Amino acid sequence: DAMVIQNPRYQVTQFGKPVTLSCSQTLNHNVMYWYQQKSSQAPKLLFHYYDKDFNNEADTPDNFQSRRPNTSFCFLDIRSPGLGDAAMYLCATSRDYVGNQPQHFGDGTRLSIL
Amino acid sequence: AQKITQTQPGMFVQEKEAVTLDCTYDTSDPSYGLFWYKQPSSGEMIFLIYQGSYDQQNATEGRYSLNFQKARKSANLVISASQLGDSAMYFCAMRGTQGGSEKLVFGKGTKLTVNP
Numbered sequence: 579d580a581m582v583i584q585n586p587r588y589q590v591t592q593f594g595k596p597v598t599l600s601c602s603q604t605l606n607h608n609v610m611y612w613y614q615q616k617s618s619q620a621p622k623l624l625f626h627y628y629d630k631d632f633n634n635e636a637d638t639p640d641n642f643q644s645r646r647p648n649t650s651f652c653f654l655d656i657r658s659p660g661l662g663d664a665a666m667y668l669c670a671t672s673r674d675y676v677g678n679q680p681q682h683f684g685d686g687t688r689l690s691i692l
Numbered sequence: 693a694q695k696i697t698q699t700q701p702g703m704f705v706q707e708k709e710a711v712t713l714d715c716t717y718d719t720s721d722p723s724y725g726l727f728w729y730k731q732p733s734s735g736e737m738i739f740l741i742y743q744g745s746y747d748q749q750n751a752t753e754g755r756y757s758l759n760f761q762k763a764r765k766s767a768n769l770v771i772s773a774s775q776l777g778d779s780a781m782y783f784c785a786m787r788g789t790q791g792g793s794e795k796l797v798f799g800k801g802t803k804l805t806v807n808p
Binding site for chain 2: 609618619620621623626628633666668670675678680681682683684685686688
């Protein structure tokens with residue numbers, strides 16, 4: 579059974595039209611992460627939550643926002659998507675910050691911009 | 693700052709043979725963890741194996757083993773008896789346990805192709 583679930587798997591939006599990607603988890607993990615992965619590149623961390631504490635990466639564009647209304651759900655909002663935002667978006671969780679715990683990833687949402 | 697280097701953009705292996713995917717790392721943290729993930733073309737990231745910096749033995753998980761050489765700062769992934777389903781991108785990643793433990797730093801990945 580999937581433990582980190584991302585919806586939808588594929589998302590198409592128009593240039594400049596706000597879009598929201600969702601992630602849910604059944605693991606009851608404290609930490610939830612959002613990564614952006616462009617073609618043939620490594621995942622790039624955008625931000626993460628430890629419980630309700632939000633941690634933004636310094637180089638994450640202001641165009642990207644996130645919400646975590648409860649332990650199970652986390653959302654990625656792109657306020658005005660540009661062509662350069664077309665990518666795979668990966669959600670991941672980990673129980674805590676302890677270094678030996680793997681991050682568990684969802685299947686990703688592939689975002690296309692028209 | 694932590695850094696992961698994967699020098700092999702692509703690797704080819706015959707089905708049923710073993711293959712080694714290289715990973716070197718750089719960190720000033722005395723305690724750290726190294727992870728390998730598999731990413732098929734469908735996009736999901738699958739955790740394969742973990743090696744802690746203080747672990748005395750090399751990690752093994754089924755057909756996956758990690759050749760950990762701490763003095764050389766290398767953590768190569770060995771896949772034995774390759775299968776067609778092993779064709780995927782493989783990412784080496786590091787997580788520090790002091791200052792920066794909330795992040796995984798990824799290498800650029802190696803694309804493995806298993807030939808029948």
